[in-house]
Amino acid sequence: MFQPLLEAGLRQTMSRLVRPILSPRVPVALQRRLIRQAYRSSTPPRGCRFEHDTLADIPVLRTRASNAGTGIVLYLHGGAFMIGSPDTHRGLTGHLAKASECEIVTPDYRLAPEHPFPAALEDAHDVYLALIAEGVAPEQIALAGDSAGAGLCVALAMHLRDRGEPLPASLTLFSPWADLTQKQLYSPEREPVIQQAWTDKAARLYAGAEALDHPLISIVYGDFRSLPPMLIQVGSEEILLNDAVRLKDAAERDGVLARLEIYNSLWHVFQVHAGQLDRATDAIRxxxxxxRSHLKG
Incomplete structure (x- = not known):
């Protein structure tokens, strides 16, 4: 009985407190401050250690649980390329560190509108190569991310492949934002988190002078051949449900192993509630x- 009540309470919290922040009428600087406060309710498990570091002159947050092994997860945070940071995602990355027994490295990549495309991709690319330069084998690196960060993971994998650079072992994508043209958004009965007007503005700010259907901006229009296997998780109560479905279809079209999990009656990046909401904890597991199944060596 407790879990359904908790789920309903969290949905109301997202709808009443988070959704109003994510509005084109709220200045980006204010959104950044407010979202930091909103994420305070997403807490890591006990025993996690956090260390601020730099890789390739880019700030990163290293997250380790007490059971950390040898694998590395390069985690790219969400926030429509405008807001969010490694610190806002401590709860999610902490639970992922404990469940995966991996160290999580989260770059504080540059954000729009100050730094439009390809700044975020360049930063993610530089951090990935810096990990390899430290001696981490590519087959011991997984990419993971949520929302815009999930799309950025796929763009990074495409970029690495096109440059002939070594690919990571796998991709894990939470509520991926795959099409910034917004052409085929889903229309759920209720959407507790995202407003389309907000993502419309964010897409234009991030793309800058580039077309919104650029394949490294809207990954659903890209070439998926030879990319690593991917897991996609999405809630049924989010306008990005179709993005997730189309991403899976595009990956399978190009021969990439892709698994899609749709969580009924849950919302955008519900995994931030891991440790509280059982279904979010299960999704992280x-x-x-x-x-773990794709790490080698």
Whole structure:
């Protein structure tokens, strides 16, 4: 009985407190401050250690649980390329670190509108190569991310492949934002988190001078051949449900192993509630299983 009540309470919290922040009428600087406060309710498990570091002159947050092994997860946070940071995602990355037994490295990549495309991709690319330069084998690196960060994971994998650079072991994608043209958004009966007007503005700010259907901006229009296996998780109560479905279809079209999990009656990046909401905790465990199953060496 407790879990359904908790789920309903969290949905109301997202709808009443988070959704109003994510509005084109709220200045981006204010959104950043407010979302930091909103994420305070997403807490890591006990025993996690956090260390601020730099890789390739880019700030990163290293997250380790007490059971950390040898794998690395390069985690790219969400926030429509405008807001969010490694610190806002401590709860999610902490639970992923514990479940996967991996160290999580989260870059504080540059954000729009100050730094439009390709700044975020360049930063993610530089951190990935810096990990390899430290001696981490590519087959011991997994990419993971949520929302815009999930799309950025796929763009990074495409970019690495096109440059002939070594690919990571797998991709784990929470509520991926795959099409910034917004052409085929889903229309759920209720959407507790995202407003389309907000993502419309964010897409334009991030793309800058580039077309919104650029394949490294809207990954659903890209070439998926030879990319690593991917796990996609999405809630049924989010306008990005179709993005997740189309992403899976595009990956399978190009011969990439892709698994899609739709969580009924849950919302955008519900995994931030891991440790509180049982279904979010279970989703993190499934993601961790996917990550571990593809790490080699």
């Amino acid at each position: 499934t993601a961790a299983d996917h990550i």
